[in-house]
Amino acid sequence: MLRALALWAVMPVLAAALVLTLYRIVRGPSAPDRVVALDLLTVVVIGMIAAYEVATDQPVYLDVAITLALVSFLGTIAFARYVERGR
């Protein structure tokens, strides 16, 4: 039962969050908006991974979550540095 709940209740909520983030990525007037949205996208994905792990009772995706967290932070930093330099 828990597995169904995780899959059919939590996932749609995250999917909705995903769509909202994408809206901001596409429409975001200024560059930093898009960067923030991308950052949020990472968190949504981490959420998805967590839900998926519970749903499939497989802890193996945690490493993916860690990598994602580490590496997306870097993306944001690079963006920030680029935005600061103008253009």
Place this chain on the structure above:
Amino acid sequence: MPSLILSTAARYLLPLLLLFSVFLLLRGHDEPGGGFVGGLVGAAAFVLVGIAAGVDQARRLLRVDPRAALAAGLLLAVASGLPGVALGRPFLTGWWVTLPVAGGAKLGTPLLFDLAVYLVVLGAALTIVFALMEE
């Protein structure tokens, strides 16, 4: 204009990143991970330092020129294939030895090959990024 907050955060994050990168590499054989992703995470760590404290600091921290890592990786990859040949088997055949230490931990040429892949990925990524970062 490196921001103070970023450089301090980088100082703490770097060891964690490197640890995780090596962790990914060593675990690669049984759990998800391996040379490729380990190398990438390692490269990410040094890029973080590069962004936070500038390229020269990153190069100093790496102590060895990325291209040297590249070359060493390729050499190690080929070298790790040679024992197979020495045993009369085709090139790059796996050859394992059980070390007396740590309850019979196994060391094998594929691990060396994985390390070689790690070095090449790290070297290539950093060569490119540092080259681009240099003013």
Place this chain on the structure above:
Amino acid sequence: MSPRELLTAALLAFGAIWILIAAAGIVRMPDLYLRMSASSKAATLGAALMLLAVAVHFQALGVVSRVGATVAFILLTAPVAAHMIARAAYVTGVPLWRGTMVDELRGRYDPE
């Protein structure tokens, strides 16, 4: 549904809702800085809760340690990232919302 499963479900649900709120905030808020305040705080909490759910669900040492590392990492990097973006935006002159009452930073921040 054993208490453990109940707890996991609750954590998961709460986490998801926080992330949804963060996403809603990022869309509804009028300017960048308000959006960031919503997204960075809410999302981090949401993700932490969901990862906690995973830890509760599996209760294995390997899993718990990795969850701990992830949560610690996210807590450490999220503020730094938010700071960097806000700084970059402010420095390059991203406009504040019309209704902003006071901008304490104006004039006192020298980017060089």
Place this chain on the structure above:
Amino acid sequence: MIAAVASGFALALAAPWIVRRAPAHAGWMLALAPAAMTAYLAAQVPAVAAGSIATAATAWIPTLGIALSFRLDGLSLLFGLLITGVGAVVTVYAGGYLAGHPQLGRFFASLFLFMASMLGLVLADDLIAMFVFWELTSVSSYLLIGFDHDRAEARSAALQALLVTAGGGLVLLTGLLLLGQVGGTFAVSALIAHAEAVRGHVLYLPVLVLILVGAFTKSAQVPFHFWLPSAMEAPTPVSAYLHSATMVKAGVYLLARLAPVLGGTTVWTALVLPVGAATMLVGALLALRQTDLKRILAYSTVSALGALTALIGAGTPAAVEAAMVFLLAHALYKGALFLVAGAVDHETGMRDVSRVGGLRRAMPLTAAAAGLAALSMAGLPPALGFLAKELLYEAVWPGPGGAAWALGVVVVASAALVAVAGIAGVEPFAGPAHPTPRTPHEAPPSLLVGPALLAGLGLAVGLAPVWTAQPLVASAAGATLGAPVTLALKLWHGFTPALGLSVLTVLAGATLYATRSVLRRDAAWLDRAGRLGPAAWYDWAMRALLAAARDQTRLLQSGYLRTYLLVVVGTTVAVTGYALATRVGVRLPTALGDVRSYEWVLAAAILLAALGAVRAPSRLAAVAALGAVGYGIAVVFILYGAPDLAMTQFAVETLTVILFVLVLYRMPRFARYSGTAARVRDALVATAAGGLMTLLLLAATGFSLERRVSAYYAESSVPLAGGRNVVNVILVDFRALDTLGEITVLAIAGVGVYALMRLRARTR
């Protein structure tokens, strides 16, 4: 035999070293080897004449049935003797002629490379081995013609010779391959057994035409003859050796060697005879027109080659015997005349026949040798040339079926050749002495021994043909006809109509010689004809080639990255699309039922992000949207249980973003450069590429994958490689070689970027 060819190549390598050791008499020392080879081959004459054929073979490419097999029969022996004999004489001559030349070592190296490859050619029994040597001779001839490469004419002449002969070589290769297929084997000796099948085969005509073109380009037959006179830019010993005695006769050798297989049909005679006759006529007439000694001899060689080709084209036993005798005679007297021309040039510094004269007082011995050689060329009794001409006339004599026009052409050409013999052999030495840049004195011994030996040999064989040449010529003719032949060579044939004709020819030749200056003037129209001739076609073809290359480069290498990408993506889509459509067939997904709801959302999200990337107002927006697409795909990996892939994808995605960011920072302000038309075209190409990839993936997933492979990896991952993570085990152990390749590519990319950035930094 293999030892002989191999030693030739070894000598080529050793030559520069020997020259450095003993520059003074390098010529003499190096000549020992070819002389030894001549002796070795001469020793084979009695055995070969008796019909025994020595063979030697080593496997070369067994899978294709190609062996490096040699076969010494009459024809090969005759040519072998010519190559090594004249080779020895030329080596001695070159030692003197080029004495003190700084690059004498390089000259000898290429000369011996040529000798060895020519020897290999005539001895080879396997078509492909013969072709390899054929091409080697073209290459060495290029090296030799362009020997003093600081002269532009030498370089262009060498290139012309190479292009024509190598071009012919390509055509020849196709012909030989076809012949190999049709005949079922590449061995010439075996082909003869299948001769009937080959001649009857539907592909017989194309094979014949292709091989004939190859032979005609090499032996400078009419449409392709223009490269030989311009090849006179080569030093004289080369002209004497390659462009008179040996290389240009390779085409004739090929025709003779394949005559038993391809010859004997009406098509063969209809093609080869007219071309030979035409070349004979054109060569002779043009020879009269020239004033430069070497060019006169070159055109007369073209004419002689024409005669040989015509004779082999006729194919009757008499014609073939005449061809063999004429071949021997021509090699001797033409070689001698060329060496004499070289001596004259060496001594007087001038080669213009009309302004050189009366050298007999200053160079008596050379004059004697020249006179003797001219005697043989003109076909006067004591010399071998007379015997050759007699046989030539008897062969072409219009028997019941014989063509009268052929005899007419031969007589006219022979008359012209008699005149040329006079011009080349007699004119420089007769008459009053003319002032010359260098005061002439007798040629040094090394320049003398060549002409004297060759001309003397011409006379000796003429006087006593039976002992010296008969067995050799008989077995050579036998090899060409494919049936043993008995031959009675004698100088005096009695008062036959042929004799009357030769007297007539000699008289006509003498009158032509007497009126040579008049002839030269009013034959000017020949030059105008020359402008329309093949040489002009060649130049036009060269210019057209260069122009086409320039246009094509400007079109394809336009310098815009956009066009490169367009071409690359476009061709991939076209080619793979065609293959997919024809072979596999497009397979659209039918079962959409089992797709979960959030997978739809994910797919929509990725599409939305992709659209965002395309319509992004700023570069950064595009990069961010691309990042989103990458993350979406990584999630797909997660949903389908591939953590390794997901991690790598995330890491790569972020590093790509970082790289983009670093690069974008250096780019100029973003502006929309391409117009709507270009954007539509790009959109079309992009969607096509995307569509193709989707179809490929669908097709791939559609196949019932060979479960065994994945099963094998799964269950052998732990026992064999000691690792539970199958993906990584495959990467590092089972398919380690592929990974080795991949990381090498990665390394090259890294170094490439580094080099570019370093380069850019310095040029700023």
